[in-house]
Amino acid sequence: MIETHLKxxxxxxxxxxxxxxxxxxxxxxxxxxxxxLLAYFAQPKGKGRGITVDLGSGTGAVGLLYAPKITGIVKLVEIQPELAEMSQRSIVTNHLQERVSVVNRDMNTIFDDIKPGSVETVLSNPPYFPLNATTKTNIDRHYELARHELTIDLPKLAQIANKLLKNNGKFYMVHRPERLTDIFAAFAERKLMIKRVQFVYGKAGREANMVLVEAIKAGKPGGVRILPPIIAYTEDNAYTSQVHEILYGDVWNK
Incomplete structure (x- = not known):
């Protein structure tokens, strides 16, 4: 029986x-x-003893779901105090206080808390939508920060990930396929070499609506692998067997 305090x-x-x-x-x-899917896609380096950082962690989902795959510590970096506090209670709920912690800070200033070049893996599910003159943001501030590049954009996110990572450390991100040109440009300029790409489709026969990306800091150019696609739903709006196994099947790190 899980015990937790819900507000x-x-x-x-x-x-x-x-x-x-x-x-x-x-x-x-x-x-x-x-x-x-991002937490599932990310592969620990070796036995995962190093530091993992989840940038823009929100409720802590990515970092918390990734934590059972590794033995090292996880730092959840979240700018919004309400979500950071919620994440902290989730850490306690899962009895992960010894390995997982929350840093309630703007990721642009994270180097006061996390030493540059000390991180093995960076995870991020960042805001998908760039700001421009025609952008209509959500009235709710929590959703604005989660969906739109108000405090961080792709080039800055790539720069922060690069600075956090050790050489050959890995950066994992989920984003929108229509931003692929921006992703490749931002990563290449900051010596984050993309090595694996996997597209996610809502249903078979439709355009991809997500892309999962793995990049290595100071990796060798080239050698990009395009993995088989993930199809999320059947025509009857049920999870496909592929996604059902991810959600309800065996523990991922077995």
């Missing part, structure tokens, strides 16, 4: 394949399939 409007969501439970408040922001 009004909150709920506890779980992922049985990882035995992880996360506190969420739909009135602020809730994680979705992109966060789960």
């Amino acid at each position: 009004p409007g909150e709920r506890l969501d779980g992922l049985s394949s990882q035995n992880i439970y996360i506190i969420q408040n739909p009135d602020m922001f809730s994680y979705s399939l992109d966060a789960i």
Whole structure:
């Protein structure tokens, strides 16, 4: 029986394949399939004894779901105090206080807390939408920060990831396929060499709506692998067997 303290409007969501439970408040922001697939896609380096940083962690979903795959520590970096506090209670709920912690800070100033060049793996599910003259942002501030590049954009995110990582450390990100040109440009300029790409499709026969990317700091150019696609839903709007196994199957690190 999981015991946790929920505030009004909150709920506890779980992922049985990882035995992880996360506190969420739909009135602020809730994680979705992109966060789960990013945590699944990310591959620990060796036995995963190094530091992992989840940049823009929100409710902590990506870092918490990734934590069972490794033995090292995880730092959740989140600018919004309400979400950071929610993440901290999720850490306690999952009895991960010895390995997972929250840093409530703007990631642009994270180097006061995390030493440059000390991180083995960086994870990020960043805001997808750039700001321009025609951008219509959400009235709710929590959603604005989660969806739109208000405090961080792709080039700056790539710069921060590069500075955090050790040489040959890995950066994992989920984003939108229409931003691929921006992603490749931002990563290449900051010596983050893309090595694996996997597209996610809502349903078979449709355009991809997500892309998962792995890059290595100071890696050798070339050698990009395009993995088989992930199809999320059947025509009847049920999870495909592929996604059902990710959500409800064996523990990922077995």
